[in-house]
Amino acid sequence: MARFRIELSYEGTVxxxxxxxxxxNTIQDKLEAAVKKITGETLRFIGAGRTDSGxxxxxxxxxxxxxxxxxPQDLLGALNSVLPRDIVIRxxxxxxxxxxxxxxxxxxxxxxxxxxxGIHSPFWSRFSWHKRSPLNIGAMREACEMFVGEHDFSSxxxxxxxxxxKVRIIKNASVFEKNENxxxxxxxxxxxxxxxxxxxxxxxxxxxxxxxxxxEISDIIAARDRTKAGPTAPAKGLFLVRICY
Amino acid sequence: MARFRIELSYEGTVxxxxxxxxxxNTIQDKLEAAVKKITGETLRFIGAGRTDSGxxxxxxxxxxxxxxxxxPQDLLGALNSVLPRDIVIRxxxxxxxxxxxxxxxxxxxxxxxxxxxGIHSPFWSRFSWHKRSPLNIGAMREACEMFVGEHDFSSxxxxxxxxxxKVRIIKNASVFEKNENxxxxxxxxxxxxxxxxxxxxxxxxxxxxxxxxxxEISDIIAARDRTKAGPTAPAKGLFLVRICY
Numbered sequence: 304m305a306r307f308r309i310e311l312s313y314e315g316t317v318x319x320x321x322x323x324x325x326x327x328n329t330i331q332d333k334l335e336a337a338v339k340k341i342t343g344e345t346l347r348f349i350g351a352g353r354t355d356s357g358x359x360x361x362x363x364x365x366x367x368x369x370x371x372x373x374x375p376q377d378l379l380g381a382l383n384s385v386l387p388r389d390i391v392i393r394x395x396x397x398x399x400x401x402x403x404x405x406x407x408x409x410x411x412x413x414x415x416x417x418x419x420x421g422i423h424s425p426f427w428s429r430f431s432w433h434k435r436s437p438l439n440i441g442a443m444r445e446a447c448e449m450f451v452g453e454h455d456f457s458s459x460x461x462x463x464x465x466x467x468x469k470v471r472i473i474k475n476a477s478v479f480e481k482n483e484n485x486x487x488x489x490x491x492x493x494x495x496x497x498x499x500x501x502x503x504x505x506x507x508x509x510x511x512x513x514x515x516x517x518x519e520i521s522d523i524i525a526a527r528d529r530t531k532a533g534p535t536a537p538a539k540g541l542f543l544v545r546i547c548y
Numbered sequence: 549m550a551r552f553r554i555e556l557s558y559e560g561t562v563x564x565x566x567x568x569x570x571x572x573n574t575i576q577d578k579l580e581a582a583v584k585k586i587t588g589e590t591l592r593f594i595g596a597g598r599t600d601s602g603x604x605x606x607x608x609x610x611x612x613x614x615x616x617x618x619x620p621q622d623l624l625g626a627l628n629s630v631l632p633r634d635i636v637i638r639x640x641x642x643x644x645x646x647x648x649x650x651x652x653x654x655x656x657x658x659x660x661x662x663x664x665x666g667i668h669s670p671f672w673s674r675f676s677w678h679k680r681s682p683l684n685i686g687a688m689r690e691a692c693e694m695f696v697g698e699h700d701f702s703s704x705x706x707x708x709x710x711x712x713x714k715v716r717i718i719k720n721a722s723v724f725e726k727n728e729n730x731x732x733x734x735x736x737x738x739x740x741x742x743x744x745x746x747x748x749x750x751x752x753x754x755x756x757x758x759x760x761x762x763x764e765i766s767d768i769i770a771a772r773d774r775t776k777a778g779p780t781a782p783a784k785g786l787f788l789v790r791i792c793y
Contacts, residue, residue, distance in 0.1 A: 425634040
């Protein structure tokens with residue numbers, strides 16, 4: 304039995320998120336079905352981040368334990384050959400038995416894309432939130448700074464979440480203008496609550512539209528009340544970009 | 549009755565190309581169905597380029613004649629609201645009655661994307677040709693120069709094409725490395741034969757793989773024989789980028 308680490312990219316559009324579901328239509332389910340087909344083993348993948356339904360990943364990380372004697376590079380090729388084409392394993396390597404994709408992850412980096420133009424692009428419709436009215440990027444940047452640091456992010460957590468401790472550390476939050484129309488909110492933190500990045504993105508869009516001022520972010524955080532923050536931005540704009548160990 | 553010019557973007561993946569077909573599943577059909585829904589008119593769109601099934605467009609141009617009194621900006625919004633989300637009209641304006649999208653087009657610009665990496669990207673699988681083995685970009689660039697100028701491009705025309713005169717002018721052909729994995733063949737010309745850009749792309753890939761030398765391109769052109777050129781590259785890598793008038 305050896306432990307393997309994978310890094311994978313996926314377009315989340317047609318899947319019910321990362322975590323295994325009775326539907327069988329999740330990234331984890333597709334990976335496990337691929338292994339079953341190649342090695343005959345029924346095993347579990349442990350992912351670094353449980354991306355929601357519709358969320359994409361450039362470099363999700365996961366691990367699994369296998370008795371297979373197939374060399375890693377061949378196993379990578381074999382798994383990719385049976386995976387749907389919107390899920391691609393980029394790296395597969397044997398790691399020490401104490402590696403753990405979830406528990407040892409130190410930092411996660413997410414990007415949230417907003418297509419800000421009167422007219423949408425058909426090429427970005429699956430990968431961004433379309434906002435027609437111009438956004439004040441300067442105000443959004445000012446608001447970003449308020450999120451940085453250690454805070455109780457209860458106001459930015461999906462209602463119904465069972466997590467007790469809602470204190471998290473955001474190391475960096477900023478807004479980039481990728482081109483005239485495409486804006487990207489980029490957020491790095493040690494860990495995130497359910498829907499946290501999407502609620503931050505929804506709140507930053509409210510700031511960009513002048514519905515709330517950047518300085519109000521502190522009050523919203525202090526309120527520890529989900530109803531004070533903005534809407535949960537659509538899943539399709541969110542990309543899990545990198546996990547650091 | 550007034551003439552209108554539109555500029556539109558579309559992802560061609562699920563469509564049977566630009567030109568109207570009995571299937572009704574073409575870009576032209578979808579545009580005409582949208583107008584029917586908004587103004588009640590049964591009319592024809594004339595496009596600048598008849599993109600093949602699966603080919604994408606960043607800025608296709610077309611015209612149509614309508615009796616509608618809806619102001620252009622409102623008509624644009626109304627048409628986009630009923631079009632599928634992978635077809636987007638970016639501009640719509642009234643033009644002189646002698647404007648003709650097809651006959652007056654002076655130059656067309658196409659990009660062909662190749663994802664050149666052992667591992668494909670799920671985000672580029674619909675928009676590029678995946679080639680695993682490394683391509684010699686220098687050789688491909690050298691070969692590009694051989695295409696520039698006025699030539700009989702019979703060797704680069706789909707067999708069965710009924711066009712008599714196969715002389716066309718290529719103004720520019722080059723290869724860009726967009727990033728480590730993504731290569732783009734960019735071609736500008738006054739007009740193109742059926743599958744011409746895709747056969748040039750397939751032939752350039754043969755050059756990049758060392759199967760033929762850049763200098764052989766002249767012989768392949770001179771042969772006026774489709775069997776001498778490379779394969780027709782897949783439609784999904786091709787983008788109609790710009791039409792100049």
